[in-house]
Amino acid sequence: MTRWKEVSGANERTAEMEPIGVIDIGSNSVRLVVYEGAVRAPTPVFNEKVLCGLGRSVASTGSLSSEAVERAMAALARFNVIAHILSVKNLRVIATAAVRDAQNGREFIERGERVLGVSIETLSGEKEARLAAQGIMMGFIDADGIAGDMGGGSLELIDIVQDRLKEAATAPLGGLRLIDSTGNKIERAVDVIDSALANLPWLANGKGRTFYAVGGTWRSLAKMHMDQIHYPLRVMQGYRLSTAEALDLCEQFRKAKKPLDIPGIAGVARARREVLPFGAIVLDRLLRRMQPRQVVFSVFGIREGLIYSLLPPHEKIRDPLISFCEDYAALRSRSVEHAWELCRWTDELFANPEFEETADERRLRYAACLLSDVGWRAHPDYRGEQSVNTIAHAGLGGVDHQGRIFLALSVFHRHEPEDNGEQLSERLRSLVSKRVQRRARIVGAAIRAAHMLSIGMAGIIDQTPLSYENGKLVLTLPRHYAALDGERLRRRFGTLADLIGKKFDIRISG
Template sequence: MTSLERLFGERNRFQELEPLGIIDIGSNSIRLVVYEGAVRAPTPLFNEKVLCGLGRSLASTGHLGEESVERALAALSRFHSIARLLGVKNVRAFATAAVRDADNGPDFILRAEKACGTQVEVLSGEKEARLVAQGILMGFIDADGLAGDLGGGSLELIELSKHKLQEAVTLPVGGLRLIDATGAKIEKAQQLIDDAMGKVTWLSDGKDRPFYAVGGSWRALAHLHMQQMNYPLHVTHGYAIPTAEAILFCEMVRKSKKLTAMPGIEKLARARREVLPYGALVLERLLKTVQPREVIFSVFGIREGLLFSLLPEHERRKDPLLSFCAEYASLRSRSVEHAWELCSWTDRIFEPPGPPETAEERRLRHAACLISDIGWRSHPDYRGEQSLNLLAHSAMAGIDHPGRVFLALAIYYRHAGASQANPEDLSERLKAIVPKRLLKRARIVGAAIRTAHMLSIGVAGVIDETPLSYEGDKLVLTIPRAHAGMDGERLRRRFEVLAQLLERKAEVRLTR
């Protein structure tokens, strides 16, 4: 048994996948992430970051500062030991803008490779931008717009059109570089940013499309905005802000004389707080130039882009949300086969003359079916609430925040019943994230799954033989003789709740 098997207790899982470590040597931070393997829905097994500030003095001296270099080498040495302890044989390492542009960058790379025990690739600006775009493709469905990754040394911008990568550019306007170039006088930074962006002729192509924001400074802005809005979900990935609102917030952060008084700022490292106003200024000027429809924050970036680039084509084509849910089901539910049967069984509810369903709603319903049994090990009295909290804050990709809350609600109702009151920790603010149409659908989907589990007890091969159908004003559940013993009062009560939500009369039909 390897170290990872002992640590995470998934022997069969780690026999199937080869863990992959990625070391990201950025201009501000250095990070090691160990993923369970090269799969469509990657799960980090280990994640550690050290803020070294390699690019802190680059603009004024052209060199990586010696103190920052020593901190970086110490972090890389620790990362090497961690990878060895975890038994990770495949480690990829890359460096970005600060190392790429520094006079002593080649010397640092020699020392860094010795410290971390693997070759370090110095990425070109264009390759960095393309890996960022691939990270967006890893984390979102049909991403279409502009993506930007703000680091300490540079800003990478790239246009995405569905699965095609278009124009790309790297600009020297990272937070640390701006601090150094302006002598920490933020009023001088705007001209540098505008001059750099003014040379990019295709930025207007992002107008009225989403802008995907990547990078630690911008994620920190998202967290602060959540605090200011008293937002009920503290999940950065997929968090969206309308452009006009994002510009106003960036202006407020940039102009703030008492940044330390902002709610949530105490959770940010001091090194992150230092660059935050500059990150806000870059985003503000970018949004005013591009005029996108909204800003969508992503926790998927260059590291996930590298992982995406290693996937075979058939893995890349998979849906990230359904891949995550299927994987989650294989780890935590009693029967993955039954979960897939639920997808087909509930299809009948939304076929004519049932409620209409968009392609995205169908996708969310299938996701709910796949994860419907992940709470079975919990105490019966708390399965609904625990499943809700787990799913609302899980590491799902390929889903926006309303969809995330829909899934959490659907599985809550699967356990607690669609007629039950909402759990105490589900506030009105959380429900406000979800359109009324999705709220009603969550009750329907939850009631359908609740009925199916009472009929099959989570065992595969039962609901496939007990179809649903519409006949006039009736919703009919047909149970063949082989499964007639599964009929009973509790099943009928649950089925009646489902029928009522569909505005139909319930009929259970036993056949010979």
């Protein structure tokens, strides 16, 4: 299915968006996220959480503790004021396992509704799983695998087959619940976990596929792994490990005499560290039962899934990467129309069978074109470097880490024709193949040459097409733009031709 296309009026759509807020009352934290609007690539404008520990004693006492409830109510009161300050008219509030399972959960909901002045929806385990899956669909293209969302009170699992939701289940395997039910004894947790997972024979459907890991505990494990290998990107979304790598990471908790001795754990928030051993053992037992090919970590979860559920069908089928890049270009570049012209202009460059693209490579090229001018306000000496940092760490969905690096390299080369180890991390380049590096240089050089014609303005390069004739790369200028020809244009166009192994010619038509 074609998921991306040029959409006119991106500036108008961005300006007309109304903020939407989601308060997620979880078993460990209560969080408010306010998004710019309900769109395919939602951008958070505010994000705050309070660790309340609502689910800390539910397994042993059956109730939410009074201390946790008071912390949660104070958080809700603050979030209510923040939502008013940010003019949030559409505020959705959801509660998960701790409130769902507690004897005094109904009392908590009624009190919370009085504080907020809006209704609170207590999610069933199945609906929580479905929202987690829709969060995966928000952040990934053609998601296919089993998603697991581990919170403080429960673990939700759901099978996603090419964006269709299949079997789903909830299990009492949240980090705080396991601490409570096992007396904080990790060795007791193994039998509890295995017993719960044994009731889910459909987990075998995950063999050889992807396991999507959702939730702060598992993201903390990913952060530890990044620290251990000195990974140059500090982005959780789309970070992937082979199943063997993930099992090795989990095994460190079993072998360590003290979890605080494990490399990388110092970088994890102190409040999160107590549940990490239980998160690791749940992931370990799950992966051994499921035997997936890889583990992919997602920052998109039930909150983003809730936004996804509100989208109209035509917005759901949009490519999340292209949607984000178009909106970002509308906000930060001189002309989003010119960015789309670059997509069409470079189509001709890659029309040559020698440079045949996959569908994913084409959408990445389009994304690079859309992002190519977002650094134009920076000082000329630092545009390349700043663009790398901005794009590599942007809140992109629908792209893996190799794709991020391609985008960052492409826009770097749009500003800097040569590699410069001082400005661009060698480690970043080492994470992608020579093919990806070469394509990034070609795309960057093409955009760099195009800007010598257009000066970043729309309506020019559509009149200056590229073509191949007799083995040459030809740029044709209409007579009324003939004076744009000159030394600097020929130097940039010559660099592009050299990169693709062609001679070049600039012609005047009409």
